[in-house]
Amino acid sequence: MASHTPTTTPSARIEAFREALASRVVVADGAMGTMLQAQDPSLDDFQQLEGCNEILNLTRPDIVRSVHEEYFAVGVDCVETNTFGANHAALAEYDIPERVFELSESGARIAREVADEFTASTGQQRWVLGSMGPGTKLPTLGHAPYTTLRDAYQQNAEGMIAGGADALLVETTQDLLQTKAAVLGARRALEATGTHLPIICSVTVETTGTMLLGSEIGAALTALEPLGIDMIGLNCATGPAEMSEHLRYLARHSRVPISCMPNAGLPVLGKDGAHYPLTAGELADAQETFVAEYGLSLVGGCCGTTPEHLRQVVERVRGTAPTERRPHPEPGAASLYQTVPFRQDTSYLAIGERTNANGSKKFREAMLEGRWDDCVEMARDQIREGAHMLDLCVDYVGRDGVADMTELAGRFATASTLPIVLDSTEVPVIQAGLEKLGGRAVINSVNYEDGDGPESRFAKVTALAREHGAALIALTIDEEGQARTPEHKVAIAERIIEDLTT
Numbered sequence: 001m002a003s004h005t006p007t008t009t010p011s012a013r014i015e016a017f018r019e020a021l022a023s024r025v026v027v028a029d030g031a032m033g034t035m036l037q038a039q040d041p042s043l044d045d046f047q048q049l050e051g052c053n054e055i056l057n058l059t060r061p062d063i064v065r066s067v068h069e070e071y072f073a074v075g076v077d078c079v080e081t082n083t084f085g086a087n088h089a090a091l092a093e094y095d096i097p098e099r100v101f102e103l104s105e106s107g108a109r110i111a112r113e114v115a116d117e118f119t120a121s122t123g124q125q126r127w128v129l130g131s132m133g134p135g136t137k138l139p140t141l142g143h144a145p146y147t148t149l150r151d152a153y154q155q156n157a158e159g160m161i162a163g164g165a166d167a168l169l170v171e172t173t174q175d176l177l178q179t180k181a182a183v184l185g186a187r188r189a190l191e192a193t194g195t196h197l198p199i200i201c202s203v204t205v206e207t208t209g210t211m212l213l214g215s216e217i218g219a220a221l222t223a224l225e226p227l228g229i230d231m232i233g234l235n236c237a238t239g240p241a242e243m244s245e246h247l248r249y250l251a252r253h254s255r256v257p258i259s260c261m262p263n264a265g266l267p268v269l270g271k272d273g274a275h276y277p278l279t280a281g282e283l284a285d286a287q288e289t290f291v292a293e294y295g296l297s298l299v300g301g302c303c304g305t306t307p308e309h310l311r312q313v314v315e316r317v318r319g320t321a322p323t324e325r326r327p328h329p330e331p332g333a334a335s336l337y338q339t340v341p342f343r344q345d346t347s348y349l350a351i352g353e354r355t356n357a358n359g360s361k362k363f364r365e366a367m368l369e370g371r372w373d374d375c376v377e378m379a380r381d382q383i384r385e386g387a388h389m390l391d392l393c394v395d396y397v398g399r400d401g402v403a404d405m406t407e408l409a410g411r412f413a414t415a416s417t418l419p420i421v422l423d424s425t426e427v428p429v430i431q432a433g434l435e436k437l438g439g440r441a442v443i444n445s446v447n448y449e450d451g452d453g454p455e456s457r458f459a460k461v462t463a464l465a466r467e468h469g470a471a472l473i474a475l476t477i478d479e480e481g482q483a484r485t486p487e488h489k490v491a492i493a494e495r496i497i498e499d500l501t502t
Helices: 010-023 033-035 053-058 061-073 088-092 097-123 146-163 176-193 217-227 238-255 280-294 307-317 361-368 372-384 401-416 427-433 457-468 486-502
Strands: 079-080 129-132 165-175 199-203 231-235 256-260 268-270 273-275 332-334 339-341 389-392 418-425 442-446 471-474
Touching: 033 053, 033 061, 053 097, 061 097, 061 307, 079 097, 079 165, 088 097, 088 146, 097 401, 129 146, 146 165, 146 176, 165 176, 176 199, 176 217, 176 457, 199 217, 199 486, 217 231, 217 238, 217 332, 217 339, 231 238, 231 401, 238 256, 238 280, 238 361, 256 280, 280 307, 280 418, 280 471, 361 372, 361 389, 372 389, 372 401, 401 418, 401 427, 418 427, 442 457, 457 471, 457 486, 471 486
Parallel strands: 079 129, 129 165, 165 199, 199 231, 231 256, 389 418, 418 442, 442 471
Antiparallel strands: 268 273, 332 339
16 A cells, blocks of 8 residues: 655644545544543533533543544554534533633644544544534524624634644535635634645535535535535535545546545434444445445545444555546536536526616515515526526615624525626625625626726725625726727726736
């Protein structure tokens, strides 16, 4: 089996991890929670916070360490930190949200110590994946503000960076807006600490064929890939059999590498409670098939998988060169539910304009009177009539545009199956919309009317688009006004493309 020469400095270690993902199949560990619970920690071990596994990083590091050791002993390349619940949503339920950084750092430090010990003793480089779980709050449904979750995820990521993580794994995600909060929190942490860890994003697709809130895998890829993630994949909820078609989609369309960490099958209820039926050999068979057919770069296990499951996966696939993929990406936008390609095979791309306060008197009056359900119904009318995307403009003199956009974008996020075009001249209004939409929005529009300096609207809107992975509609307008000749239009267009791609 191929191996990398062990490294000592964090930057070299992280670079070695990137090289490993590019050159061979890397194997991660399996379930963490059940392994911890099997050691029967006491209520005192949990500091009376029963079920808060992250507390064990401080009170019983020996238990956490032993789980990492068991997985490394069977040959896995990397382990996940015991930080799945070290986020605002989960820790707030125990009334300890202020401990996000502390528990994240301690979990990463334990894993780092064990990884370094196995690297030194075996000569095989071992790595640490910083686990960033979904928590219990779905921002799309208004359970918690997007910004609150994002800022706490930044603390989560900064703690794991301080503890020695080699990559950040945003996992088991069920709500695309929560996923984006975690990814953008992670990116802010990398920028704040001056580090360059890979960000891996793993979504959870239920037996229904969608994420918990109804997102198809295509919507997830369209929304998340533009955020600058380094890998996308699936974990939890189901066994490998139910993941196959979703992995096939990613293999065909994803520009970034793919991961897969399934449960040991679907849980089966028996007289002694639930158990996971998939054997170690069956998991290894599935991962071997996925590696060969879908070109996976990172494999592992989730609920119900044990060191024995991963031992057999290691024997079967570790060190194998990833099967070459030739993806065919489809540029487009996405709602929470589905992706919509910009290029329509049998039609032009139709953007419904009746939800524009400047273009529709009916919509404007409903908005001014706070008749939000009527506004939503106007959106649904356009969906029924065949629009591909919906233009949402709330700009009106004397109104609080941020409040109106927050209200309507939040409602459209779940009520509309179509992507949203955020249409405003006010940067804070656009930002308010982006922070409510889990899919990939389009911003209408940018131009050079006030120049392209750091304080220009062009600079501010493009920065927002870059952070949130939004698409942009650009107009051929510069400091001299609307371009009137073909030559002037082309010149402005070339300038825009140059500015946006360099």
